[in-house]
Amino acid sequence: MxxxxxxxxxxxxxxxxxxxNQVVQLEDGINLTIGQPDFPTPESVKEAAINAINDxxxxxxxxxxxxELRQVVADFFKDKYQAExxxxxxxxxSGASEALDSTLRTILVEGDEVIITAPAYPAxxxxxxxxxxxxxxxxxxxxxxVPDINKLESLVTDKTKAILLNYPSNPTGASLTRKEVQDIxxxxxxxxxxxxxDEIYSENVYESEHISFGSCDNIKNKTIIIHGVSKSHSMTxxxxxxxxxxxHLSDEILKVHLNNSICATVPSQHAAIxxxxxxIDYPKLMNQAYLERRDYIQDRLEKMGCTVQKPGGAxxxxxxxxxxxxxxxxxxxxLLEEQHMAVVPGSAFSKYGxxxxxxxxxxxxxxxxxxxxxxxxxxxxxxxx
Numbered sequence: 427m428x429x430x431x432x433x434x435x436x437x438x439x440x441x442x443x444x445x446x447n448q449v450v451q452l453e454d455g456i457n458l459t460i461g462q463p464d465f466p467t468p469e470s471v472k473e474a475a476i477n478a479i480n481d482x483x484x485x486x487x488x489x490x491x492x493x494e495l496r497q498v499v500a501d502f503f504k505d506k507y508q509a510e511x512x513x514x515x516x517x518x519x520s521g522a523s524e525a526l527d528s529t530l531r532t533i534l535v536e537g538d539e540v541i542i543t544a545p546a547y548p549a550x551x552x553x554x555x556x557x558x559x560x561x562x563x564x565x566x567x568x569x570x571x572v573p574d575i576n577k578l579e580s581l582v583t584d585k586t587k588a589i590l591l592n593y594p595s596n597p598t599g600a601s602l603t604r605k606e607v608q609d610i611x612x613x614x615x616x617x618x619x620x621x622x623x624d625e626i627y628s629e630n631v632y633e634s635e636h637i638s639f640g641s642c643d644n645i646k647n648k649t650i651i652i653h654g655v656s657k658s659h660s661m662t663x664x665x666x667x668x669x670x671x672x673x674h675l676s677d678e679i680l681k682v683h684l685n686n687s688i689c690a691t692v693p694s695q696h697a698a699i700x701x702x703x704x705x706i707d708y709p710k711l712m713n714q715a716y717l718e719r720r721d722y723i724q725d726r727l728e729k730m731g732c733t734v735q736k737p738g739g740a741x742x743x744x745x746x747x748x749x750x751x752x753x754x755x756x757x758x759x760x761l762l763e764e765q766h767m768a769v770v771p772g773s774a775f776s777k778y779g780x781x782x783x784x785x786x787x788x789x790x791x792x793x794x795x796x797x798x799x800x801x802x803x804x805x806x807x808x809x810x811x
Contacts, residue, residue, distance in 0.1 A: 433556050440548040442770050445758060449768035456767040456797045461596060461741065463660040463788045465715075467697075468708050471659060474700035475693040483692050489684035490676075491518025491668070492695045498702045499653075499668055507628070509640030509651070515676045517683055518690045518698075522626045522654040522667035527553050528683040529650050529669060533620055534559045538587035543573055545744070545772060545779030547596045547624075559587070567778045570735060571600035571744075575613055588620040594627040594636070597775050597784040598744045599720075599737020604637045611642035614649075621649045626667075629658035629709040631739040632717050640670055647672050650679070657740075658709045659701040664694040716741050719787040719794055726798040730805050741788040744772065748781035750808050758783060764807070765800040 439447075442459055449455035478484075490496060496513040503509040519525040526549075534540070536558040542550050544563040551561045562581050564573055573591070591610070593602045602610075614621045623639040640651045654667030667690075669679055701708070720736070723743055727734050732745035747757055754771040762768050772782030787794060 437552055440774060442548070442774060445762060445768040445770055448762060449766070452766045454766050456793055456800060458785045458789055458793070458797050459768045459770050461657070461786055461788060462662055463657065463712060464790055465660040465712050467660050467664070468701065468705040470704050471661070471697045471700045475697040478693040478696035483696060485692065487689045487692050487695060489689050490680050491516070491690055492692070492699070495695050495699050498699050499670070502702045503638065503640060503670060507636065507638035507641055509638050509670070511640065511670045515670060515673050517669045517676055517680050518695060519667045519669065519683055520687045520690050521665040522624065522652050522656060523549065524683070524687060525652045525654065525667040525669045526622070526624065528679050528686060529622060529652065530554060530557045530559065531682045532679045533587060537585060539583060539585045540588045540590055541578065541581050541586060542590045543592070545597055545775035545782070547592060548774060550590055551776070560585070562586070563776055563778060565778045571595060571598040572602060572606055573610060575609055578613060582617060582619070586619050588622050589614065590622045590624065592624040594631060594739025596627065596740055597742050597770070597772070597779065598735070599740045599742050600735070601631060601634060601738035602637060603634070607637040607639060607642065611639065611645045615644045619648070621645055622652065623649065624652040626652065626654055627657055627740040628653070630713060630716065630741060632713065632720070634738055636739065650675060655698050655701045659705060660712070661697070661701065664697055666690055666694050666698040716787060719791060722791070723785060723787055723794060723798060726802070730802050741786060743785050743787060744782050745785070746782050750805060752808070754781055754783055761801065761804050765804050767797055767800045
């Protein structure tokens with residue numbers, strides 16, 4: 427029999443999906459695993475897609491995406507994040523995941539090392555390894571989930587091709603201050619490597635502002651921004667992401683992208699134009715709810731005995747449950763079995779997430795209240811046993 431790519435054979439189902447797939451089979455299950463906003467896509471965004479379909483805008487667009495959308499993206503980043511890009515430096519992709527995959531396909535050759543902060547979104551390691559790269563984890567579990575420059579320096583070798591950052595972070599919700607962003611930029615400036623910054627949660631920040639690495643002029647020539655409308659406008663299923671990078675990089679990413687998906691779905695591109703213009707303030711509505719939910723969950727978790735770092739962005743919280751004496755995976759399995767409640771074990775985000783669980787608060791307050799009640803009952807039962 428012919429064999430498949432051993433890199434593909436080594437892939438496993440991510441822990442997020444393992445628990446999500448199980449809990450949806452339970453009639454009374456509470457699912458706090460998925461990063462799926464519980465808000466509808468804005469009405470005007472849906473109307474824009476419907477109008478595009480009715481106008482027969484259902485063929486191919488330019489491979490890089492509709493020029494109007496690329497200009498809207500460039501304007502959005504300039505106005506919101508003081509990051510200067512032209513429409514020719516934007517590539518519209520089939521979601522941020524494809525943006526990241528096309529970027530890695532563009533820059534990696536066999537054996538190249540990519541440094542990622544950990545705990546880390548599981549797909550980062552998978553995509554790096556599928557493209558022949560080697561993952562080097564930068565442990566941020568003991569530095570408030572932000573990179574330590576000395577630790578970062580110790581990981582860089584002559585094989586390092588890129589640093590991949592994700593802020594606000596999935597799974598921790600950690601954000602970076604202006605000084606932290608500049609310190610990293612100053613470090614990268616003197617290194618022969620790329621900076622890939624996944625800023626998909628940039629619109630979901632709370633007390634502080636998001637600082638984009640695209641605004642760091644000293645590293646602009648080797649920075650690639652990953653972004654999209656999935657989280658900001660509750661458009662996960664519309665599959666619109668994009669990259670922003672200087673033209674010498676965007677031209678190369680475009681060639682990979684067009685051989686992968688030709689172009690992003692055209693009605694979705696028209697919807698994204700509306701999302702970043704007429705519905706530009708929609709994230710504020712969601713953030714008001716997320717902030718209330720975050721503070722509620724944080725208070726409940728602390729009263730249960732969990733150590734929790736307050737998330738500055740995204741819609742995840744990453745409590746330490748090691749005080750229970752249980753392994754995080756066993757904890758999540760038993761919680762699902764006994765309370766019909768699903769969370770994600772921290773070790774699903776690399777070994778540096780061990781002892782934690784990830785809870786998504788992109789769910790209704792009713793679900794979160796019931797979920798916290800079940801979690802509290804479960805933890806109390808451990809103390810009694």
